[in-house]
Amino acid sequence: SQQGEEDPQALSIQEGENATMNCSYKTSINNLQWYRQNSGRGLVHLILIRSNEREKHSGRLRVTLDTSKKSSSLLITASRAADTASYFCAAPALSNTGKLIFGQGTTLQVKP
Amino acid sequence: EAGVTQFPSHSVIEKGQTVTLRCDPISGHDNLYWYRRVMGKEIKFLLHFVKESKQDESGMPNNRFLAERTGGTYSTLKVQPAELEDSGVYFCASSQVGAPDTQYFGPGTRLTVL
Numbered sequence: 001s002q003q004g005e006e007d008p009q010a011l012s013i014q015e016g017e018n019a020t021m022n023c024s025y026k027t028s029i030n031n032l033q034w035y036r037q038n039s040g041r042g043l044v045h046l047i048l049i050r051s052n053e054r055e056k057h058s059g060r061l062r063v064t065l066d067t068s069k070k071s072s073s074l075l076i077t078a079s080r081a082a083d084t085a086s087y088f089c090a091a092p093a094l095s096n097t098g099k100l101i102f103g104q105g106t107t108l109q110v111k112p
Numbered sequence: 113e114a115g116v117t118q119f120p121s122h123s124v125i126e127k128g129q130t131v132t133l134r135c136d137p138i139s140g141h142d143n144l145y146w147y148r149r150v151m152g153k154e155i156k157f158l159l160h161f162v163k164e165s166k167q168d169e170s171g172m173p174n175n176r177f178l179a180e181r182t183g184g185t186y187s188t189l190k191v192q193p194a195e196l197e198d199s200g201v202y203f204c205a206s207s208q209v210g211a212p213d214t215q216y217f218g219p220g221t222r223l224t225v226l
Binding site for chain 2: 030031033035041042043044045048088090092093095096097098099100101102103104105
């Protein structure tokens with residue numbers, strides 16, 4: 001079963017605007033991670049938020065986690081054209097072997 | 113320190129042919145994972161090695177896929193014979209045994225089966 005589901009599937013904004021992506025999951029998690037994939041490139045780890053944390057910041061990124069609602073959001077502030085990419089949430093499987101279960105991803109387009 | 117590398121970056125093959133993808137993890141990382149993203153869909157786990165042993169291969173789609181990690185260093189993923197639905201991006205990731213949550217991903221191999 002899929003751990004993460006994201007919305008929206010696609011988002012198009014103007015440079016300078018904020019972008020918010022949401023992720024919902026089904027089972028208990030130890031942490032939730034967000035990754036970015038630029039076109040034709042590999043996955044880049046953006047941020048990890050643990051189950052006992054509610055909010056975390058990294059530069060222009062802000063991640064929230066609501067374990068009661070089993071949801072997380074990724075906010076990118078003051079977006080840039082270079083932020084154009086696909087964004088994925090992922091959570092470790094309950095087996096604790098490190099295997100990650102990914103959401104379908106949100107494709108973000110930032111127009112200059 | 114070199115990151116995770118994958119070869120080739122892109123492969124285009126005909127249906128029925130064989131393709132072998134290679135992943136070189138970060139030196140010292142005993143955990144090695146293969147994932148793939150089929151066009152427009154989520155990234156799915158394929159399998160997990162700890163050193164040379166397959167820890168979990170529950171995500172391997174069928175017996176046309178064979179993964180190896182001889183010597184516990186680099187890994188190969190062979191698809192034989194390739195089918196159209198195998199097209200996608202294949203990612204490799206590695207991590208230290210003590211820190212499985214921190215996975216480092218390679219750039220991926222884009223496989224196109226015609």
